[in-house]
Amino acid sequence: MLNSLKTVAVLGLLVMLGGGPAFGEPAAAVAGSPRTSLMKGNIYMMAGDYRRALEACQKEIDNAPSVEAYIHVTYVFHAIDAYLDHLSKEERWNTVEQLHLNLAYKDPQDLIDPPGGLARMAKEMIQTSVQQQADVSAAMATRLNKSEADRLWQQQTQWRTANPQTWWTGMPDAWR
Numbered sequence: 001m002l003n004s005l006k007t008v009a010v011l012g013l014l015v016m017l018g019g020g021p022a023f024g025e026p027a028a029a030v031a032g033s034p035r036t037s038l039m040k041g042n043i044y045m046m047a048g049d050y051r052r053a054l055e056a057c058q059k060e061i062d063n064a065p066s067v068e069a070y071i072h073v074t075y076v077f078h079a080i081d082a083y084l085d086h087l088s089k090e091e092r093w094n095t096v097e098q099l100h101l102n103l104a105y106k107d108p109q110d111l112i113d114p115p116g117g118l119a120r121m122a123k124e125m126i127q128t129s130v131q132q133q134a135d136v137s138a139a140m141a142t143r144l145n146k147s148e149a150d151r152l153w154q155q156q157t158q159w160r161t162a163n164p165q166t167w168w169t170g171m172p173d174a175w176r
Helices: 002-017 036-047 050-063 067-089 093-104 119-144 146-162
Strands: none
Touching: 036 050, 036 067, 050 067, 050 093, 067 093, 067 119, 067 146, 093 119, 119 146
């Protein structure tokens, strides 16, 4: 009796959940248009909306985890770090503060309880966090497929070399 109840419960759960991937079926096949989130992430980076770029890449990891998705999120972390370096070298602290607000604000509630912070302190806090998160996501990509991760990092290295003053404003052409 207990086993048949468990079986009915499992079957009911499967019917209720419906459209999930079958065992062994790639998540990308079920998630809809693959890389849509990554393409959105690139557009957000061009606009300077690094919070949404991170969210778009994270959504891709959630929907269809892959080396490419982990490399993209790592790249966005590196881009934030490089952009902060660029801004601080040019002493554009007002823009650093704007980046801090972009990363900190998400909901209307934030307008009532603003995150605040001085620009130089915000720069240090953000850079430390993005560097740590970049290391974590890069390690995850490497664990999934080292040769693919190496190939993608080679593409981004070429992009950085070709665009040394602006590479953080978008993703490599090969990633689009």
